[in-house]
Amino acid sequence: xxxxxxxxxxxxxxxxxxxxxxxxxxxxxxxxxxxxxxxxxxxxxxxxxxxxxxxxxxxxxxxxxxxxxxxxxxxxxxxxxxxxxxxxxxxxxxxxxxxxxxxxxxxxxxxxxxxxxxxxxxxxxxxxxxxxxxxxxxxxxxxxxxxxxxxxxxxxxxxxxxxxxxxxxxxxxxxxxxxxxxxxxxxxxxxxxxxxxxxxxxxxxxxxxxxxxxxxxxxxxxxxxxxxxxxxxxxxxxxxxxxxxxxxxxxxxxxxxxxxxxxxxxxxxxxxxxxxxxxxxxxxxxxxxxxxxxxxxxxxxxxxxxxxxxxxxxxxxxxxxxxxxxxxxxxxxxxxxxxxxxxxxxxxxxxxxxxxxxxx
Numbered sequence: 001x002x003x004x005x006x007x008x009x010x011x012x013x014x015x016x017x018x019x020x021x022x023x024x025x026x027x028x029x030x031x032x033x034x035x036x037x038x039x040x041x042x043x044x045x046x047x048x049x050x051x052x053x054x055x056x057x058x059x060x061x062x063x064x065x066x067x068x069x070x071x072x073x074x075x076x077x078x079x080x081x082x083x084x085x086x087x088x089x090x091x092x093x094x095x096x097x098x099x100x101x102x103x104x105x106x107x108x109x110x111x112x113x114x115x116x117x118x119x120x121x122x123x124x125x126x127x128x129x130x131x132x133x134x135x136x137x138x139x140x141x142x143x144x145x146x147x148x149x150x151x152x153x154x155x156x157x158x159x160x161x162x163x164x165x166x167x168x169x170x171x172x173x174x175x176x177x178x179x180x181x182x183x184x185x186x187x188x189x190x191x192x193x194x195x196x197x198x199x200x201x202x203x204x205x206x207x208x209x210x211x212x213x214x215x216x217x218x219x220x221x222x223x224x225x226x227x228x229x230x231x232x233x234x235x236x237x238x239x240x241x242x243x244x245x246x247x248x249x250x251x252x253x254x255x256x257x258x259x260x261x262x263x264x265x266x267x268x269x270x271x272x273x274x275x276x277x278x279x280x281x282x283x284x285x286x287x288x289x290x291x292x293x294x295x296x297x298x299x300x301x302x303x304x305x306x307x308x309x310x311x312x313x314x315x316x317x318x319x320x321x322x323x324x325x326x327x328x329x330x331x332x333x334x335x336x337x338x339x340x341x342x343x344x345x346x347x348x349x350x351x352x353x354x355x356x357x358x359x360x
Contacts, residue, residue, distance in 0.1 A: 041125035042074060043067050046133065047102055053136045053175045056111045057223030062090075062133050063104040064120045066097045073101025080121045080128075081105050087116035111224070113137050140166050140174035141226040145202060154212035154234035155187075162189075162230050164220050166201040174201050177222055185217040186210025186234060196222075212236035214291055246292075247283040250274035260295045 049062035066077040077097045081090045088110035095103045107118050116135050121128040147162035162181075168174040176198040181189045190206035197203065209216055212234045221227035248259035248271035256273040261284050271280040286292055295304045 040068060041129045042077065042122050043069060044079070044120060044122055044129050044131045046131050047104075049107070050133045051135070053138055054109055055140050055175060055177050055222060055224040056109055056113070056137055057225070058109050058137075058175075058177055059223075060107045060109070060133075060135060061104060062107050062118060062120065063102055064131055065100075065102050066122060067101060073097075075099050075101050077101075077103070077122055077124070079103040080123055081107075082119045082121070083107070083110075084117045084119070086110055086112040087118060090118060107133070107135075109135060109137050113139055138175065139169035140177075140222065140224065141169075142179075142220060142222055142228045143167055144228050144230065147207075148230045149232065151233040151235055152209055153237060154209055154214075156209060158207050158209065158232060161204040162207055162218060162220075163202060163204045164196075164228060166196040166203070166222060168201075173199075179203050180221050181205050182219050182221070183207075183217070184219050184229070185215040186232075187216065189218060207232065209234040245283045245285055247280055248272065248274065248296075249279040250276055252276060258297045260297075262293045262295075 043066070045065050045067070047063035047065050049060050052060060054060065062081070064079060066074045066079065068074060075097050078094055079097065080094045081092060083090055088108045090108075091106040095105055097103045103120070109116055114137060116137055118133045119130050120133070121130040143165050145163040145165050147158065147160045150158045150160060152158050164179065166174040166177065166179070174196065176196055179194050179196055181192055181194065183189055187208045187210040189208075194203040194205055205218075205220075207218055207230070209232055214234060216232040216234050218230045219227055220230070246261060248261075250257040250272070253276050255275050258270060258272040259274070259280070260268060260270045262268040269282070269284050271282060274280060291306055291308045293304060293306050295302065
């Protein structure tokens with residue numbers, strides 16, 4: 001009798017406890033993995049990532065949920081991920097379900113057009129429990145809509161936004177994807193990455209130009225490899241920069257040296273043929289801070305360099321120096337010097353004259 005009272009009391013207490021706790025909206029995860037009996041394979045269901053349309057190289061997130069036959073989530077299951085042939089790669093070959101019973105990975109689509117697929121599997125049962133994700137891979141390309149070949153003051157924002165459109169292989173709408181904007185010459189863009197619109201495939205960005213005299217270019221690309229390039233001209237403020245006077249000098253022992261200079265605004269001018277130790281009587285004017293190209297031809301050899309004029313920060317000098325190579329010197333007016341990158345000083349043979357900040 002006493003034992004019966006004890007049992008009854010325990011059962012009563014148990015009923016009171018159950019009545020006092022609200023059932024959760026979603027079954028809790030069983031951290032002890034006791035939900036799946038040894039002879040129960042489990043149930044996999046797709047949470048996200050299936051059935052989309054994307055470009056080659058796009059990255060998709062794949063997620064599955066693991067539960068038992070009653071719908072209770074299992075948070076200690078290990079899910080394996082296997083792309084089929086020509087279906088790209090996954091970031092993880094296996095992942096464990098989290099506290100919500102969900103396992104995830106990312107899938108980078110391969111270059112093959114058409115259907116690609118990845119299989120998620122719970123390998124604790126033979127045959128394993130599986131679900132399959134598919135994606136339709138389509139071709140697309142970028143087109144410039146507006147904003148190309150603008151001009152503005154160096155360092156300023158272009159008046160019009162750069163706009164591109166992602167077009168499908170049939171000329172129709174392409175799937176939404178991330179676009180990369182890379183400045184390949186001059187300035188900065190407001191956003192390094194933008195997303196094409198799912199409505200019309202378009203995307204815009206703002207471009208702040210670099211200094212005047214520099215090449216200005218921005219290249220936009222999408223994951224499958226197509227790209228377009230915007231160019232612009234950065235102009236100096238009117239009268240804000242002094243002029244630099246540039247002339248050529250043959251510091252080699254070779255006659256007939258020809259020097260060509262090309263500036264953004266004044267076009268191309270040729271100096272020579274120059275005899276040894278001879279300076280051309282003509283000169284070219286460029287704005288200080290402006291970049292320009294120089295090409296020198298000495299006999300059968302030639303070289304090119306891009307130079308930028310700037311305020312003099314080195315002592316004036318026109319003394320010859322022996323560099324082991326002859327060079328064609330480019331002289332400027334007093335107070336101006338050249339910063340150059342290239343191989344034009346390595347042409348010819350003999351003694352060389354160094355660049356000078358004043359005309360000899």
